[in-house]
Amino acid sequence: MLPAFAQFRVEVSGVGLTQLPIALAPFKGEAGSPQKISAIVQADLERSGQFRGVDASGQSLDETSRPDLTLWRQRTADSLVVGSVNRLADGRFDVRFRLWDVVRGQDLGGESYTVPQADLRLAAHRIADYVYEKLTGEKGIFSTRIAYITKGGTRHTLWVADADGENAQAALASPEPIISPRWSPSGTQLAYVSFESRKPVVYVHNVASGQRRLVANFKGNNSAPAWAPDGGTLAVTLSRDGGSQIFTIPSSGGEPRRLTQSSSIDTEPTYSADGSSIYFVSDRGGAPQIYKMGANGGNPTRVTFSGTYNISPAISGDGRWLAYISRVGGGFKLHVMELATGNVQAITDTTADERPSFAPNSKLIVYATRLQGREALMTTTLDGKIKARLAGQAGDIREPDWGPFQKQ
Incomplete structure (x- = not known):
């Protein structure tokens, strides 16, 4: 087994000209999940060269929250991803997320996935694909x-x-x-x-x-x-x-x-x-x-x-x-x-x-x-x-x- 924190090994080097600042708030329930969904999504987006992560510490939000967008504007985020991870009685995980356009104050939608533990990373990659496509207009490649x-x-x-x-x-x-x-x-x-x-x-x-x-x-x-x-x-x-x-x-x-x-x-x-x-x-x-x-x-x-x-x-x-x-x-x-x-x-x-x-x-x-x-x-x-x-x-x-x- 790879350690659960393996996803933090991503070493991104260099700076692009126009990177979109995005905040990934820790997903509610993530602390008890074998995979840190928000960290995987953020690593995916940063690796694409199109996004720059914004500090989202100290915030507790999920996909049902109405975030205080003024706070996120002060943190210089253009967009915000919030969500939750819950373990179901049958051992599978329910993963949900929502994407917010902080600048326009718009809810850009979200999705939910019910997956076995082995597919938690795939769920995170699919979230990154959704965010990438909504914000760049092009298909994401993170679940490939x-x-x-x-x-x-x-x-x-x-x-x-x-x-x-x-x-x-x-x-x-x-x-x-x-x-x-x-x-x-x-x-x-x-x-x-x-x-x-x-x-x-x-x-x-x-x-x-x-x-x-x-x-x-x-x-x-x-x-x-x-x-x-x-x-x-x-x-x-x-x-x-x-x-x-x-x-x-x-x-x-x-x-x-x-x-x-x-x-x-x-x-x-x-x-x-x-x-x-x-x-x-x-x-x-x-x-x-x-x-x-x-x-x-x-x-x-x-x-x-x-x-x-x-x-x-x-x-x-x-x-x-x-x-x-x-x-x-x-x-x-x-x-x-x-x-x-x-x-x-x-x-x-x-x-x-x-x-x-x-x-x-x-x-x-x-x-x-x-x-x-x-x-x-x-x-x-x-x-x-x-x-x-x-x-x-x-x-x-x-x-x-x-x-x-x-x-x-």
């Missing part, structure tokens, strides 16, 4: 999930965790490497590469049942799976014809179809948000750069021109941004390109960044890096101004992938 890999000793583990890194569940453990986990568009399956048969093969794994199927086990290497947005197709890198080339294959398995025809290494495919094109890495120009081609192949065009070594492309769900890793002076740094203009910005000051993945609302990126000599899972805003370290399992943390919005 991330997948990542750890290596501890000779043990490799694929984890599925909440978007804050907490509540991690092991989906697969193996003495051989597991790499390249990718969420299906439905959020119900993970594709990944496993070396358990002593060579890389691609599996698709049902997260709820733990059942999996072998999708690509051809001669040579089978690697780098990427889902098409319709969920029916995977792009993969296969070396079955000699050399690493990009193929598509039905996600249920079947005969692959070759897309690239080069004598170079073509790998790390990823689909554009609308499914019309595939971005990938190729050294056809002499060093690894990112290219783009149609989803059915065709003549690729080069996308990255700054830097001599660019890998690990990720495309935002809104189609506006390309995140990737660029080698800079011997280090590896996360970069973000605005696709419409080609403008590129390095957004970290670390030098061992790897595997960026966008949140489904395109507002945050999760990536792995080294901080103070230790592996870390981080999120960052697209401008690099607000970063947060996520909770992660012990060991060498690698290759995070951010799942889609959850179906309620």
Whole structure:
């Protein structure tokens, strides 16, 4: 069991230009709850880069209270969340909340959830989603999930965790490497590469049942799976014809179809948000750069021109941004390109960044890096101004992938 106060480990660094000041009053009954709901909600909102917490100590309120909004205006809060947590006779918890617009004096509504103890954190993430959407007009991503890999000793583990890194569940453990986990568009399956048969093969794994199927086990290497947005197709890198080339294959398995025809290494495919094109890495120009081609192949065009070594492309769900890793002076740094203009910005000051993945609302990126000599899972805003370290399992943390919005 993780300690109940694990959620206070969120370390947010940096200051955004316009953060909305919000007060999270301690929820009534929270002291007797295994999870401090208000603290989880506040940590979620602060990690998004859009909110700044305001001191709410000394106040006892719940969702039925009519708060003294003058007091909250004096505390410089623009909005206020109040609520309660009650344990029911059957052991479940009743969680309720209300959101107030302090400036306009408006009640912005609320919701209630009846959940087992194991889902208290999920209830808190849903509250954060509600608040985020009401106050920014965009969908929140706090109840989504991330997948990542750890290596501890000779043990490799694929984890599925909440978007804050907490509540991690092991989906697969193996003495051989597991790499390249990718969420299906439905959020119900993970594709990944496993070396358990002593060579890389691609599996698709049902997260709820733990059942999996072998999708690509051809001669040579089978690697780098990427889902098409319709969920029916995977792009993969296969070396079955000699050399690493990009193929598509039905996600249920079947005969692959070759897309690239080069004598170079073509790998790390990823689909554009609308499914019309595939971005990938190729050294056809002499060093690894990112290219783009149609989803059915065709003549690729080069996308990255700054830097001599660019890998690990990720495309935002809104189609506006390309995140990737660029080698800079011997280090590896996360970069973000605005696709419409080609403008590129390095957004970290670390030098061992790897595997960026966008949140489904395109507002945050999760990536792995080294901080103070230790592996870390981080999120960052697209401008690099607000970063947060996520909770992660012990060991060498690698290759995070951010799942889609959850179906309620």
